[in-house]
Amino acid sequence: MGNMIKVYRSKARPGLRDADIDALLQSSRRNNRAVGIGGMLLFGRGCFVQLIEGAGPAVERTYRRILSDPRHIDAMLLYDGSGEPRRFPGWSMGFARLECFNHLPCVESFLQHVEEADAEGFGADAALAMLLEFRRAQAQLEAALAS
Numbered sequence: 001m002g003n004m005i006k007v008y009r010s011k012a013r014p015g016l017r018d019a020d021i022d023a024l025l026q027s028s029r030r031n032n033r034a035v036g037i038g039g040m041l042l043f044g045r046g047c048f049v050q051l052i053e054g055a056g057p058a059v060e061r062t063y064r065r066i067l068s069d070p071r072h073i074d075a076m077l078l079y080d081g082s083g084e085p086r087r088f089p090g091w092s093m094g095f096a097r098l099e100c101f102n103h104l105p106c107v108e109s110f111l112q113h114v115e116e117a118d119a120e121g122f123g124a125d126a127a128l129a130m131l132l133e134f135r136r137a138q139a140q141l142e143a144a145l146a147s
C-alpha cells in the first residue's frame with residue numbers, strides 16, 4: 001500500500017492545559033517512533049491540525065486511537081491520501097503553537113476561519129500548505145540554532 005497521509009482538524013476539550021499537550025506529545029512521539037510513523041501537530045485558538053504519515057496499517061491504527069481520545073472533539077478529516085512520498089521524513093511528531101507564528105499569512109487565515117467558526121473555509125489544500133510552511137520554518141530555525 002505504501003505511504004499513507006492523513007490530515008484532520010479538531011477542537012481541544014475545553015480546559016485542556018499546556019501540560020496535557022506536553023504529555024500527549026511525549027507519548028505520541030514515543031509511539032510513532034516505535035511504529036515508524038510521524039508528522040506534524042499544530043495548535044492554535046483551541047484547535048488542532050495534525051498530519052500523520054507512514055505505513056498504511058500503522059497510520060490507520062493510530063488515527064483510530066486518536067479519534068477516540070477525549071482530549072479533543074469534533075475531529076474532521078481534511079485529507080486522506082496514499083502512495084505519495086513522505087512530507088515529514090524524520091519527524092516523529094513536530095509541534096508548533098500557531099499563536100507564535102501569526103505573522104505567517106497562512107496562520108492568520110486559519111485563525112480567522114476558526115474565529116468565524118467557518119469550518120468549510122479552511123480546507124485540505126490550505127491545511128497542507130500551512131503544515132508544509134511549518135516544516136520549512138522549523139528546518140530554518142534548526143539550521144540557525146546549529147550554526
Ligand SMILES: Cc1cc2nc3c(=O)[nH]c(=O)nc-3n(C[C@H](O)[C@H](O)[C@H](O)COP(=O)(O)O)c2cc1C
Nearest residue numbers: 024027028031032048050062065066069071072093
Ligand atoms: C491532538 C492529538 C494528537 C495525537 N497524536 C498522536 C500520535 O501522533 N501518535 C500517537 O500514538 N498518539 C497520538 N495521540 C494520543 C492518542 O490518542 C492516544 O492517547 C495514545 O496513542 C495512547 O498511547 P499511550 O497509551 O502510549 O499514551 C494524539 C492525541 C491527540 C488528542
